[in-house]
Amino acid sequence: MSLRAWRASVHKEFLLLLHDWHALLLLFVMPLAFLVIMSLAMQDEFAQRAGQKLTVAVIDHDDTPASRAFVAAIATSETVAVRNASGDGSVKQQMHDAGDAFGIEIKKGYERALPQAAAPVSERIVLFVAPDTTRQTELIFAGTLREILARERLTAILGPLAVLSRGGAGGFDAANSQPAIEYTYEAKNGAQAPSAVQQNVPAWLVFGTFFVVIPLSNTLIRERQQGTLKRLRTMPVGQGTLLLGKLAPYFFVNIVQVVLMMAAGVWLVPALGGEALQLHGSMLALAIVCATLSVAALGYALLISAITRTTEQASLLGGAGNLILAAIGGIMVPKFVMPEAMQQMTNASPMAWGLQGFLDVLLRGGGPGEVLPEAAALLTFGVATLAIAWALLKRAVG
Amino acid sequence: MTQPLSTASPAQAVPAISARALGYRYADAAAPALEDVSFTVPAAEIFGLLGPNGAGKSTLLGLLSGSLDAQDGEITIAGEKLTKRTRHIKSLSAVVPQEYAFYESLTGRQNLDYFGSIFGLSRAERAARCERAIEICRLEQHLNRRAGQYSGGLKRRLNLAIGLLNAPKILYLDEPTVGIDAESRRFIMDAVLGLKALGTTIVYTSHYMEEVEELCDSVAVIDQGRLVLQERMGNLLRREGGQSLQFTLHEPDASLAALLAPFGATHVDYRTWTVIVPSARMPEVLSLLQRHGATFDRLQYGVSRLEKIYLDLLLRGAPQPEALA
Numbered sequence: 001m002s003l004r005a006w007r008a009s010v011h012k013e014f015l016l017l018l019h020d021w022h023a024l025l026l027l028f029v030m031p032l033a034f035l036v037i038m039s040l041a042m043q044d045e046f047a048q049r050a051g052q053k054l055t056v057a058v059i060d061h062d063d064t065p066a067s068r069a070f071v072a073a074i075a076t077s078e079t080v081a082v083r084n085a086s087g088d089g090s091v092k093q094q095m096h097d098a099g100d101a102f103g104i105e106i107k108k109g110y111e112r113a114l115p116q117a118a119a120p121v122s123e124r125i126v127l128f129v130a131p132d133t134t135r136q137t138e139l140i141f142a143g144t145l146r147e148i149l150a151r152e153r154l155t156a157i158l159g160p161l162a163v164l165s166r167g168g169a170g171g172f173d174a175a176n177s178q179p180a181i182e183y184t185y186e187a188k189n190g191a192q193a194p195s196a197v198q199q200n201v202p203a204w205l206v207f208g209t210f211f212v213v214i215p216l217s218n219t220l221i222r223e224r225q226q227g228t229l230k231r232l233r234t235m236p237v238g239q240g241t242l243l244l245g246k247l248a249p250y251f252f253v254n255i256v257q258v259v260l261m262m263a264a265g266v267w268l269v270p271a272l273g274g275e276a277l278q279l280h281g282s283m284l285a286l287a288i289v290c291a292t293l294s295v296a297a298l299g300y301a302l303l304i305s306a307i308t309r310t311t312e313q314a315s316l317l318g319g320a321g322n323l324i325l326a327a328i329g330g331i332m333v334p335k336f337v338m339p340e341a342m343q344q345m346t347n348a349s350p351m352a353w354g355l356q357g358f359l360d361v362l363l364r365g366g367g368p369g370e371v372l373p374e375a376a377a378l379l380t381f382g383v384a385t386l387a388i389a390w391a392l393l394k395r396a397v398g
Numbered sequence: 399m400t401q402p403l404s405t406a407s408p409a410q411a412v413p414a415i416s417a418r419a420l421g422y423r424y425a426d427a428a429a430p431a432l433e434d435v436s437f438t439v440p441a442a443e444i445f446g447l448l449g450p451n452g453a454g455k456s457t458l459l460g461l462l463s464g465s466l467d468a469q470d471g472e473i474t475i476a477g478e479k480l481t482k483r484t485r486h487i488k489s490l491s492a493v494v495p496q497e498y499a500f501y502e503s504l505t506g507r508q509n510l511d512y513f514g515s516i517f518g519l520s521r522a523e524r525a526a527r528c529e530r531a532i533e534i535c536r537l538e539q540h541l542n543r544r545a546g547q548y549s550g551g552l553k554r555r556l557n558l559a560i561g562l563l564n565a566p567k568i569l570y571l572d573e574p575t576v577g578i579d580a581e582s583r584r585f586i587m588d589a590v591l592g593l594k595a596l597g598t599t600i601v602y603t604s605h606y607m608e609e610v611e612e613l614c615d616s617v618a619v620i621d622q623g624r625l626v627l628q629e630r631m632g633n634l635l636r637r638e639g640g641q642s643l644q645f646t647l648h649e650p651d652a653s654l655a656a657l658l659a660p661f662g663a664t665h666v667d668y669r670t671w672t673v674i675v676p677s678a679r680m681p682e683v684l685s686l687l688q689r690h691g692a693t694f695d696r697l698q699y700g701v702s703r704l705e706k707i708y709l710d711l712l713l714r715g716a717p718q719p720e721a722l723a
Contacts, residue, residue: 002518004515004518004519005515005516005518007515008511008512008515008516009512009516011512012501012504012508012512015503015504015508016501016503016504019503019504019544020503225497226497226498226499226500226502227495227496227497227498227499228499228500228501230460230465230493230495230499231493231495231499231560232516233464233465234463234464234465234488234491234492234493235488235492235513235516235517235564236486236488236489236517236518237516237517237518395425
């Protein structure tokens with residue numbers, strides 16, 4: 001291989017890329033925009049999924065053993081955290097200021113009304129719902145409150161037999177009645193569900209790397225259409241040298257994309273009010289995932305270049321192909337919210353392998369051994385597509 | 399003083415190109431693109447390669463330049479057999495394709511620098527070769543503009559300049575003047591003649607017969623993958639000329655149509671006329687034209703035009719060997 005010719009090809013590809021502002025926007029700005037927007041927009045959704053509790057502001061005007069028992073019963077729930085609000089001022093205002101999902105006001109006379117059928121105790125409890133609390137959450141929480149209230153009422157009526165209803169040995173124990181929950185996606189290594197930024201940084205990063213298909217295919221197709229490739233074939237330079245000279249700059253672009261996206265997750269997203277990306281795990285493992293992901297993206301890009309004849313066809317096929325790979329690969333919709341059958345389908349997308357590799361490192365602190373299956377799959381896909389594309393291009397150019 | 403691009407001597411005995419029984423068939427094609435094609439191109443001459451679209455010219459250029467591998471036959475370049483392993487032979491030649499085979503988003507200089515590097519030239523060599531090619535193609539004023547902003551003529555000149563970077567001994571020019579204005583065309587033709595004078599062998603394809611007629615020392619015609627003619631240009635024009643009187647007037651004159659009608663005159667734009675006249679009646683015709691007040695830019699008798707020969711050849715098929723003898 002002629003090093004001089006290779007260096008010239010690399011230099012030429014960089015110049016072509018630098019002159020192509022559309023491609024640069026597509027490669028860097030588009031995934032960055034997705035990353036930031038989705039990380040910020042979905043952080044509440046991911047926070048709930050990740051086990052963060054909803055806060056409930058409670059104002060207890062009754063302040064009796066019964067009202068305190070009611071509040072304590074609410075606090076035993078795994079899904080809510082009780083915040084004792086100040087008795088002064090409206091509950092609504094305090095909820096708004098603190099960002100609570102619910103507010104509960106216990107009026108005076110709660111304890112007295114509890115055992116009486118004539119004065120419904122429900123009139124002594126007011127539930128406030130924040131405007132951004134979903135209807136589904138509201139219904140679940142209201143149902144929980146009804147259940148607690150019924151139990152407290154039963155306790156007040158039965159008196160000494162309270163042990164049957166409020167727990168204790170052989171009694172009704174909410175914690176013991178809780179069914180076991182298994183997260184099919186996040187159960188590995190007992191790790192937690194990803195936060196919005198932990199999901200979105202690697203997801204949109206993987207998505208962005210595959211968009212090298214647009215500039216790479218466009219330059220290659222133009223070279224074919226304008227006879228430049230044929231001219232190069234008549235020159236004393238190997239096709240392998242030319243191909244490596246073409247791919248190397250895009251490999252570098254992929255690495256820069258990864259670094260920029262990670263940096264955006266660490267610094268930009270928190271600066272805009274989101275959660276910061278925590279870089280766990282082995283840097284070597286991260287480098288392995290990056291490198292093999294790039295090989296897969298380049299193979300895909302070269303294959304699209306080889307099977308299309310015009311830049312329009314390549315842009316359409318490459319772009320649409322990326323969207324489909326992203327949709328089934330858990331980029332747009334996180335894998336763990338998909339039904340089981342769809343989760344199985346994600347394994348068909350190389351984007352899913354890349355995402356899984358990043359999550360293994362960033363979320364679960366994995367090392368090179370943990371990312372080996374995904375890296376091997378990406379490398380195999382990349383080498384296979386490169387080989388097919390190489391054969392097709394040789395045939396097309398002569 | 400600038401150095402010549404090539405040092406080949408016009409008097410060299412070894413032909414620049416020798417092709418013997420070449421054959422090539424594309425995959426899935428019903429008929430071969432080339433079949434049993436043999437010819438030689440003397441060194442430091444311009445060799446015209448003619449033929450209708452799809453005749454096999456591009457395939458032949460591909461085989462000669464090494465971008466295609468011959469399936470049958472043998473090619474010898476400067477006395478050395480061309481095979482897959484003789485990549486260095488590619489260093490002796492260059493192809494200037496019909497397409498603008500360069501990068502339009504790069505400047506002229508960036509293009510020259512890139513293609514110069516592909517030839518494996520050192521920085522100093524590259525700089526010297528680039529300057530020489532720039533000088534020949536007169537691109538000095540345009541080097542820092544993007545090639546996509548060039549006019550058609552400038553693009554042709556850049557296309558040619560790239561082909562000169564390796565100082566080729568053999569230059570393949572595939573329709574180098576298509577789609578450009580008369581001035582740029584003249585410039586390219588003069589540059590081609592200049593390269594020949596420096597000893598470069600040129601294989602020239604074009605659909606413009608007057609160009610081929612003016613530039614080429616010998617000509618070959620390919621039709622349906624077979625070589626139907628190869629001959630020295632002068633011999634061909636004289637032999638096929640017969641009783642043809644051709645002249646080009648200084649100014650177009652439509653009134654000549656009636657005057658020359660008895661001689662079956664044909665014309666191009668009432669300026670270039672062809673008349674079939676037996677030699678015995680030549681004085682009569684010349685006298686007629688003189689009385690009419692015709693003034694000539696060019697006048698020749700017994701010499702045919704290449705275009706006529708070419709069209710006749712394609713219409714009636716390949717001439718019999720005895721007819722060409």
